[in-house]
Amino acid sequence: MSLESLYNSVRDEISKVIFGQDEVIDFALAALFSxxxxxxxxxxxxxxxxxxxxxxxxxxxxxxxxxxxPDLLPNDITGSSVYRDDTHSFEFRPxxxxxxxxxxxxxxxxxxxxxxxMLEAMQELHVTYDGVQRNLPEPFITFATQNPIExxxxxxxxxxxxxxxxxxxxxxxxPADEEQRVLREHHATGGLSxxxxxxxxxxxxxxxxxxxxxxIRDTIVREEVIGYIQRMMQATRDDDLLSVGASPRSGLMLLxxxxxxxxxxxxxFVTPDDVKAALIPGLRHRVVLSPSAxxxxxxxxxxxxxxxxxxxxxx
Numbered sequence: 001m002s003l004e005s006l007y008n009s010v011r012d013e014i015s016k017v018i019f020g021q022d023e024v025i026d027f028a029l030a031a032l033f034s035x036x037x038x039x040x041x042x043x044x045x046x047x048x049x050x051x052x053x054x055x056x057x058x059x060x061x062x063x064x065x066x067x068x069x070p071d072l073l074p075n076d077i078t079g080s081s082v083y084r085d086d087t088h089s090f091e092f093r094p095x096x097x098x099x100x101x102x103x104x105x106x107x108x109x110x111x112x113x114x115x116x117x118m119l120e121a122m123q124e125l126h127v128t129y130d131g132v133q134r135n136l137p138e139p140f141i142t143f144a145t146q147n148p149i150e151x152x153x154x155x156x157x158x159x160x161x162x163x164x165x166x167x168x169x170x171x172x173x174x175p176a177d178e179e180q181r182v183l184r185e186h187h188a189t190g191g192l193s194x195x196x197x198x199x200x201x202x203x204x205x206x207x208x209x210x211x212x213x214x215x216i217r218d219t220i221v222r223e224e225v226i227g228y229i230q231r232m233m234q235a236t237r238d239d240d241l242l243s244v245g246a247s248p249r250s251g252l253m254l255l256x257x258x259x260x261x262x263x264x265x266x267x268x269f270v271t272p273d274d275v276k277a278a279l280i281p282g283l284r285h286r287v288v289l290s291p292s293a294x295x296x297x298x299x300x301x302x303x304x305x306x307x308x309x310x311x312x313x314x315x
């Protein structure tokens with residue numbers, strides 16, 4: 001099955017439950033098929049958790065959900081050693097991080113120490129306990145949700161930890177017609193929508209994802225497009241409205257996202273439009289506004305939009 005077919009089959013399953021969030025679904029699947037992790041941010045009640053549960057239901061992979069709370073400890077995620085009387089020795093009991101697909105719900109409610117343990121596992125793809133390195137399953141994908149930072153009782157993720165996420169996607173309220181569809185089709189569930197009960201079937205296996213990642217790596221990127229991405233990265237570093245610009249890793253993640261979108265569209269090459277489509281979700285959490293820009297009420301999305309208009313696009 002081609003990557004385009006895989007993408008369409010997963011989208012068809014998700015559309016049985018999630019309405020009016022096309023952009024969110026596209027970037028969630030772009031990260032899924034290109035070794036990335038996703039941070040979903042939005043107010044409570046806009047189906048962030050339901051979206052991830054629905055994606056999990058469409059994948060034939062092990063899935064675990066971790067509810068992040070202020071009293072959660074790093075060992076609650078990574079696992080710990082337990083003494084066994086029968087063997088008179090300690091045995092490592094893996095934590096919920098040892099799965100293919102993990103949802104870290106409300107990640108900004110966990111303490112900085114617990115966030116670090118979670119995000120280190122995401123970056124290194126292994127857990128070290130008592131000096132022993134234990135690899136996570138392959139593929140390993142993390143989706144994290146967070147409520148906006150203004151909400152009480154939250155711990156903002158530091159920039160170095162945000163950098164672990166390929167995309168930061170803002171989940172907003174759906175358009176009026178789609179919200180009416182939500183009310184029409186979900187009102188009888190009492191707010192307890194179950195993707196399996198709503199007919200979502202697993203259509204993608206672990207080997208499909210591993211194969212898709214190779215296809216994305218093999219996608220053709222012209223020199224002109226590479227130059228365009230580099231100029232965009234440089235523009236973020238030169239802009240007075242940003243105190244921290246995009247790193248070379250940001251450019252790599254942006255390029256991977258653009259390659260995924262190209263394959264979803266049935267192309268084996270990347271266009272500047274693919275780069276533009278991936279730019280804001282790929283960079284909004286990797287750049288930092290200058291104090292003067294914050295005082296003026298400018299957002300990172302505003303600055304990135306202006307840069308896209310200013311940087312010359314290759315023909």
